[in-house]
Amino acid sequence: xxxxxxxxxxxxxxxxxxxxxxxxxxxxxxxxxxxxxxxxxxxxxxxxxxxxxxxxxxxxxxxxxxxxxxxxxxxxxxxxxxxxxxxxxxxxxxxxxxxxxxxxxxxxxxxxxxxxxxxxxxxxxxxxxxxxxxxxxxxxxxxxxxxxxxxxxxxxxxxxxxxxxxxxxxxxxxxxxxxxxxxxxxxxxxxxxxxxxxxxxxxxxxxxxxxxxxxxxxxxxxxxxxxxxxxxxxxxxxxxxxxxxxxxxxxxxxxxxxxxxxxxxxxxxxxxxxxxxxxxxxxxxxxxxxxxxxxxxxxxxxxxxxxxxxxxxxxxxxxxxxxxxxxxxxxxxxxxxxxxxxxxxx
Amino acid sequence: xxxxxxxxxxxxxxxxxxxxxxxxxxxxxxxxxxxxxxxxxxxxxxxxxxxxxxxxxxxxxxxxxxxxxxxxxxxxxxxxxxxxxxxxxxxxxxxxxxxxxxxxxxxxxxxxxxxxxxxxxxxxxxxxxxxxxxxxxxxxxxxxxxxxxxxxxxxxxxxxxxxxxxxxxxxxxxxxxxxxxxxxxxxxxxxxxxxxxxxxxxxxxxxxxxxxxxxx
Numbered sequence: 001x002x003x004x005x006x007x008x009x010x011x012x013x014x015x016x017x018x019x020x021x022x023x024x025x026x027x028x029x030x031x032x033x034x035x036x037x038x039x040x041x042x043x044x045x046x047x048x049x050x051x052x053x054x055x056x057x058x059x060x061x062x063x064x065x066x067x068x069x070x071x072x073x074x075x076x077x078x079x080x081x082x083x084x085x086x087x088x089x090x091x092x093x094x095x096x097x098x099x100x101x102x103x104x105x106x107x108x109x110x111x112x113x114x115x116x117x118x119x120x121x122x123x124x125x126x127x128x129x130x131x132x133x134x135x136x137x138x139x140x141x142x143x144x145x146x147x148x149x150x151x152x153x154x155x156x157x158x159x160x161x162x163x164x165x166x167x168x169x170x171x172x173x174x175x176x177x178x179x180x181x182x183x184x185x186x187x188x189x190x191x192x193x194x195x196x197x198x199x200x201x202x203x204x205x206x207x208x209x210x211x212x213x214x215x216x217x218x219x220x221x222x223x224x225x226x227x228x229x230x231x232x233x234x235x236x237x238x239x240x241x242x243x244x245x246x247x248x249x250x251x252x253x254x255x256x257x258x259x260x261x262x263x264x265x266x267x268x269x270x271x272x273x274x275x276x277x278x279x280x281x282x283x284x285x286x287x288x289x290x291x292x293x294x295x296x297x298x299x300x301x302x303x304x305x306x307x308x309x310x311x312x313x314x315x316x317x318x319x320x321x322x323x324x325x326x327x328x329x330x331x332x333x334x335x336x337x338x339x340x341x342x343x344x345x346x
Numbered sequence: 347x348x349x350x351x352x353x354x355x356x357x358x359x360x361x362x363x364x365x366x367x368x369x370x371x372x373x374x375x376x377x378x379x380x381x382x383x384x385x386x387x388x389x390x391x392x393x394x395x396x397x398x399x400x401x402x403x404x405x406x407x408x409x410x411x412x413x414x415x416x417x418x419x420x421x422x423x424x425x426x427x428x429x430x431x432x433x434x435x436x437x438x439x440x441x442x443x444x445x446x447x448x449x450x451x452x453x454x455x456x457x458x459x460x461x462x463x464x465x466x467x468x469x470x471x472x473x474x475x476x477x478x479x480x481x482x483x484x485x486x487x488x489x490x491x492x493x494x495x496x497x498x499x500x501x502x503x504x505x506x507x508x509x510x511x512x513x514x515x516x517x518x519x520x521x522x523x524x525x526x527x528x529x530x531x532x533x534x535x536x537x538x539x540x541x542x543x544x545x546x547x548x549x550x551x552x553x554x555x556x557x558x559x560x561x562x
Contacts, residue, residue: 030373033366036366037370057510
């Protein structure tokens with residue numbers, strides 16, 4: 001006790017010095033906070049704009065981003081234009097929600113029914129179809145439900161039948177993404193009400209992204225609907241052993257579109273940059289990046305460009321499928337949603 | 347940009363963003379913790395209980411709340427902070443404040459109350475007595491700050507919701523790990539995890555050494 005008393009006796013004499021020291025410490029900490037925060041912000045945030053570049057926030061569906069396609073496009077675009085693209089990778093549902101809240105300048109999505117509502121509600125303009133590929137129904141080796149070779153609709157009916165017998169499982173994304181939207185449409189086309197199916201034992205909802213869903217499906221030896229890009233990536237890297245069982249038919253068509261956020265709806269939006277980027281995506285250069293992406297890495301193309309196909313009608317069947325599935329009243333983007341950019345639809 | 351430089355940049359960004367958050371939390375958390383630890387006032391236990399409970403704040407939950415606040419349609423939208431590193435810093439500072447406050451409070455409470463009384467008996471003023479107590483609990487304060495930093499750099503929810511994981515702007519270690527995992531790049535994910543752990547370990551060791559020299 002008296003040792004402590006000795007130690008603390010010094011406070012009596014140097015009271016003011018101690019208080020001063022504390023003050024200096026507080027000032028030092030405050031200074032460190034200010035410097036580090038402003039430094040961080042400048043270096044990582046403001047820096048690019050001081051160099052005269054503008055910012056374009058694009059919320060995008062996961063399949064385009066997670067495969068790496070958008071990064072490939074970004075690199076070439078940013079080298080050419082003074083625009084920095086901020087990609088926010090989320091499901092189509094969230095991508096649209098973010099744009100509606102004014103947090104995005106543009107969206108890249110793949111759910112025509114949702115896109116139509118987005119245009120009609122006044123949130124979006126200047127829609128352009130940029131790419132397509134096909135969804136695929138994947139399942140365990142051996143195909144226990146024996147759906148290989150069936151049409152998508154027949155296959156789903158068979159999965160329900162065998163599922164109810166306890167011989168097959170289905171994993172749904174269940175996350176309101178573009179893929180989930182497609183899946184719901186397929187169930188409806190097959191004559192089922194998905195809101196009732198989800199209560200059945202053989203039907204599971206992963207509530208997560210495509211990659212994770214594929215891994216769950218793989219673990220459970222189940223079936224699921226996947227976008228070709230993510231599936232090929234996982235399959236090629238040997239992360240899953242699921243096989244493609246149904247991959248043909250217009251029901252499985254997957255169409256990706258770009259939509260700019262309407263500047264009348266959100267005046268703060270970087271509309272000009274969005275239009276510049278959309279034009280780049282549908283330009284020969286942009287379409288070529290989409291066409292060549294992943295070549296040599298994957299056994300087949302992940303995405304197919306659409307611009308030339310739709311313009312020159314090189315594959316009438318396919319074009320009719322795209323038009324039926326992803327056109328609104330016979331048009332890529334009805335005139336009232338074209339803003340002042342008719343040139344996009346020449 | 348090569349993968350190595352990109353990873354390096356991500357790691358530096360993660361340290362800068364979470365380091366700033368830690369300093370910010372210390373700026374208001376330390377005084378608050380000292381105050382809570384030393385003063386007795388009505389409702390003190392409620393305030394303490396609040397901070398203790400907030401230790402369990404789910405990071406995505408906080409991320410969502412702050413997203414709604416920082417969103418252009420939200421009350422703080424005019425600041426244009428969403429999808430900037432500063433937004434992550436602020437969000438992480440909010441997240442770790444309860445850690446700073448609770449740790450500092452309990453370390454100060456654990457100091458022998460006699461020291462304070464003794465200092466006062468020896469003629470120290472209230473402030474000086476507080477400084478004496480703070481001195482005794484300096485290692486606990488270090489621990490509070492380190493624990494706060496560890497939580498900040500290791501959290502995912504806030505960084506993802508407020509930063510958006512934008513390449514070259516707001517991509518930090520945890521958001522990269524999440525992205526690479528969904529991409530199926532598991533090796534890269536593990537590499538990033540090891541980098542994160544190395545940072546945390548190195549920093550903890552450094553602080554331990556400094557502390558030993560200071561107090562030893």
